[in-house]
Amino acid sequence: MKTDKQDAPVNLLDVAREAGVSRATASLVLRNSPLVAAATRERVQQVMQRLGYIYNRGAANLRQNRTNTIGLVLSNISNPFFSTLTAGVEEANDASEIVCFIADSAESPERQARQIQRLREHNIDGLILCPAVGSDERVIADLDRLGLPFVQVLREIPGCARDYVTVDYAAGIDEAMAHLVTAGRRRIVFIGNFSTHSAARARLEGFNRAAARLGLPSLPVIAGGRDNRYDEAALDEILASSEPPEAAICYNDIIALAVMGHLRRRAIGVGSDFSVIGMDDLSSASASYPALTTIATMPHRVGEAAARLLQKRISRPAKRSEQLVITPRLIVRESA
Amino acid sequence: MKTDKQDAPVNLLDVAREAGVSRATASLVLRNSPLVAAATRERVQQVMQRLGYIYNRGAANLRQNRTNTIGLVLSNISNPFFSTLTAGVEEANDASEIVCFIADSAESPERQARQIQRLREHNIDGLILCPAVGSDERVIADLDRLGLPFVQVLREIPGCARDYVTVDYAAGIDEAMAHLVTAGRRRIVFIGNFSTHSAARARLEGFNRAAARLGLPSLPVIAGGRDNRYDEAALDEILASSEPPEAAICYNDIIALAVMGHLRRRAIGVGSDFSVIGMDDLSSASASYPALTTIATMPHRVGEAAARLLQKRISRPAKRSEQLVITPRLIVRESA
DNA sequence: TTCCGCTTTTGGATCGATCTAAATTGATAC
DNA sequence: GTATCAATTTAGATCGATCCAAAAGCGGAA
Numbered sequence: 041m042k043t044d045k046q047d048a049p050v051n052l053l054d055v056a057r058e059a060g061v062s063r064a065t066a067s068l069v070l071r072n073s074p075l076v077a078a079a080t081r082e083r084v085q086q087v088m089q090r091l092g093y094i095y096n097r098g099a100a101n102l103r104q105n106r107t108n109t110i111g112l113v114l115s116n117i118s119n120p121f122f123s124t125l126t127a128g129v130e131e132a133n134d135a136s137e138i139v140c141f142i143a144d145s146a147e148s149p150e151r152q153a154r155q156i157q158r159l160r161e162h163n164i165d166g167l168i169l170c171p172a173v174g175s176d177e178r179v180i181a182d183l184d185r186l187g188l189p190f191v192q193v194l195r196e197i198p199g200c201a202r203d204y205v206t207v208d209y210a211a212g213i214d215e216a217m218a219h220l221v222t223a224g225r226r227r228i229v230f231i232g233n234f235s236t237h238s239a240a241r242a243r244l245e246g247f248n249r250a251a252a253r254l255g256l257p258s259l260p261v262i263a264g265g266r267d268n269r270y271d272e273a274a275l276d277e278i279l280a281s282s283e284p285p286e287a288a289i290c291y292n293d294i295i296a297l298a299v300m301g302h303l304r305r306r307a308i309g310v311g312s313d314f315s316v317i318g319m320d321d322l323s324s325a326s327a328s329y330p331a332l333t334t335i336a337t338m339p340h341r342v343g344e345a346a347a348r349l350l351q352k353r354i355s356r357p358a359k360r361s362e363q364l365v366i367t368p369r370l371i372v373r374e375s376a
Numbered sequence: 377m378k379t380d381k382q383d384a385p386v387n388l389l390d391v392a393r394e395a396g397v398s399r400a401t402a403s404l405v406l407r408n409s410p411l412v413a414a415a416t417r418e419r420v421q422q423v424m425q426r427l428g429y430i431y432n433r434g435a436a437n438l439r440q441n442r443t444n445t446i447g448l449v450l451s452n453i454s455n456p457f458f459s460t461l462t463a464g465v466e467e468a469n470d471a472s473e474i475v476c477f478i479a480d481s482a483e484s485p486e487r488q489a490r491q492i493q494r495l496r497e498h499n500i501d502g503l504i505l506c507p508a509v510g511s512d513e514r515v516i517a518d519l520d521r522l523g524l525p526f527v528q529v530l531r532e533i534p535g536c537a538r539d540y541v542t543v544d545y546a547a548g549i550d551e552a553m554a555h556l557v558t559a560g561r562r563r564i565v566f567i568g569n570f571s572t573h574s575a576a577r578a579r580l581e582g583f584n585r586a587a588a589r590l591g592l593p594s595l596p597v598i599a600g601g602r603d604n605r606y607d608e609a610a611l612d613e614i615l616a617s618s619e620p621p622e623a624a625i626c627y628n629d630i631i632a633l634a635v636m637g638h639l640r641r642r643a644i645g646v647g648s649d650f651s652v653i654g655m656d657d658l659s660s661a662s663a664s665y666p667a668l669t670t671i672a673t674m675p676h677r678v679g680e681a682a683a684r685l686l687q688k689r690i691s692r693p694a695k696r697s698e699q700l701v702i703t704p705r706l707i708v709r710e711s712a
Numbered sequence: 713t714t715c716c717g718c719t720t721t722t723g724g725a726t727c728g729a730t731c732t733a734a735a736t737t738g739a740t741a742c
Numbered sequence: 743g744t745a746t747c748a749a750t751t752t753a754g755a756t757c758g759a760t761c762c763a764a765a766a767g768c769g770g771a772a
Binding site: 092094095096097098099101102107109112117118119120122123124126127130131134137139140141142143144151154155158159160161162163185186294297298300301304322323324327328329331340 | 428430431432433434435437438443445448453454455456458459460462463466467470473475476477478479480487491494495496497498499521522630633634636637640658659660663664665667676
Binding site: 397398399400401404411412413416435437438439440441 | 719720721722723724726727728729
């Protein structure tokens with residue numbers, strides 16, 4: 041009776057002995073090899089059950105070159121957008137028996153480097169990375185040197201052309217702008233993000249191109265700050281100008297909700313006098329008042345796609361790199 | 377020149393050979409042992425640097441009985457509350473060089489069991505668990521059988537008296553009720569959650585006790601549904617009754633925001649005619665209109681505390697179990 | 713020179729699985 | 743009775759670190 045608590049964990053050799061086979065055979069049973077005879081398999085499995093055997097994947101990993109673990113390094117895990125993305129990754133992983141380390145770079149390239157190093161020591165098979173603001177090609181060079189497969193999500197380190205899952209922000213903004221113009225709005229401002237990572241750039245460029253194509257007057261961009269703040273003074277200034285804007289497209293929903301509050305305090309009717317469109321479709325967007333019209337960027341789907349792409353990359357390290365672009369959708373509610 | 381790409385990763389033996397010492401000495405350098413002479417340490421470290429050596433923690437783990445990994449199994453990772461909690465766990469871990477597996481039980485005890493089993497195979501040192509609805513003492517029994525240290529967060533499997541970090545919901549609700557009564561509200565309803573886990577029970581009981589103590593009339597509880605829905609029809613019914621409520625305390629902010637929308641559609645002035653108080657203080661609470669008064673449950677702090685408690689438990693498996701209770705704080709805004 | 717004690721270094725076993733190549737078994741054919 | 747062949751099983755090396763007990767180096771005292 042070796043079903044003790046923990047003094048001596050049951051290992052494969054114990055199982056083999058008890059079942060009267062060799063360690064090698066027991067190992068084959070573990071891996072569902074077709075080599076073992078049905079009767080033997082049955083017997084070994086019963087012994088495993090009886091002894092309460094627990095597979096030690098760590099030991100197996102030492103011998104194989106896969107661990108069935110991946111890393112997910114995000115720039116800010118407390119952002120609801122990223123948590124939904126994480127849930128998507130999780131879902132894809134759960135199906136393939138992969139577990140996921142999570143790490144938060146908190147937008148610090150140094151911390152990000154530390155996290156990646158640490159994960160690497162744990163022999164992750166691959167990495168899903170949303171690069172911290174300020175990351176440069178050295179990150180990619182490091183990953184290459186380590187031979188670590190990776191997929192970038194949402195943001196891309198410029199000029200590296202690797203596996204990448206993103207959202208077609210420009211298309212979403214096009215749709216939003218078209219919607220606003222149809223509703224008769226022409227003076228539209230963009231309220232931005234503090235940084236210049238690829239996602240921020242794509243949104244702003246998408247905005248500028250759409251404005252140009254639609255022949256809209258060009259207004260100054262309202263700058264954003266850290267932690268989803270924006271330049272309130274600049275917004276006030278432009279609102280007080282002789283030709284104030286009639287609508288805003290915001291970098292994301294968090295900013296859009298704040299902008300709505302700001303307009304309300306200035307007694308500007310959101311939805312009537314002024315339209316506001318956000319981006320992401322967080323759950324709080326539908327619960328706001330007025331309910332926020334927003335560009336749904338479907339983080340769950342992004343996460344799933346990234347996890348699957350990473351799995352492909354891991355199994356075929358030499359395959360051509362792939363860029364997946366999720367098409368967002370405008371969700372029209374009351375704010376525009 | 378062994379600085380190749382990946383064909384043959386550099387291991388400790390390579391380093392030792394190159395530095396002209398034994399594998400054992402190199403290992404001591406790795407662990408900063410005071411046994412090695414300063415000159416030797418220096419030399420070995422330089423060789424490690426030069427060869428681009430990467431520590432293989434997996435190999436070390438096989439020999440030691442620690443992996444410096446923990447598991448975090450949550451009931452719903454896309455909930456912003458839990459993502460902030462995760463950030464707290466991360467922060468405490470980062471400081472102690474621990475990495476964290478994340479898993480989402482999605483409120484399914486079966487899936488939860490599978491996740492725990494999987495993490496166990498990866499030899500995690502411990503587990504932070506927010507038990508899925510419907511989990512029973514078998515989960516605890518399993519963990520005990522595996523000798524796996526764990527800490528429960530926010531919810532507790534009844535009658536197990538183990539390490540546990542939670543929030544004093546009753547105290548928060550007391551404060552909220554006192555605030556309402558001071559403002560002259562007496563007919564207060566509770567709008568609940570669908571389930572009966574310990575956190576849901578604590579909130580409801582806290583509400584009932586406070587109502588009794590303050591001598592308030594007792595109104596029927598509005599039931600909640602899955603995914604933070606609630607029984608809208610029941611709310612309408614009670615609003616239409618002869619003595620309608622003047623305030624609501626909601627299970628959480630997500631429900632509170634939805635309730636505010638509902639009241640608005642019924643032309644009931646939130647903050648003026650009717651007070652609404654939520655719980656958690658999600659970032660969307662301050663951005664809502666009217667800004668939501670809420671009981672801040674400080675998930676970041678809960679996460680940090682849980683991670684630290686787990687570390688204590690891991691280093692001293694036999695120590696007395698500890699229950700940590702975070703005291704919430706009422707954040708008064710416009711909705712009440 | 714020998715011996716002691718201290719600091720530093722080391723060989724070899726070990727953790728628990730997988731991998732490889734070879735051995736065993738049993739059935740069938742000659 | 744022996745050879746052939748496929749289906750099963752196995753011994754032993756291996757992954758890359760840590761642990762232990764023992765060895766080596768070395769300065770000073772007897």
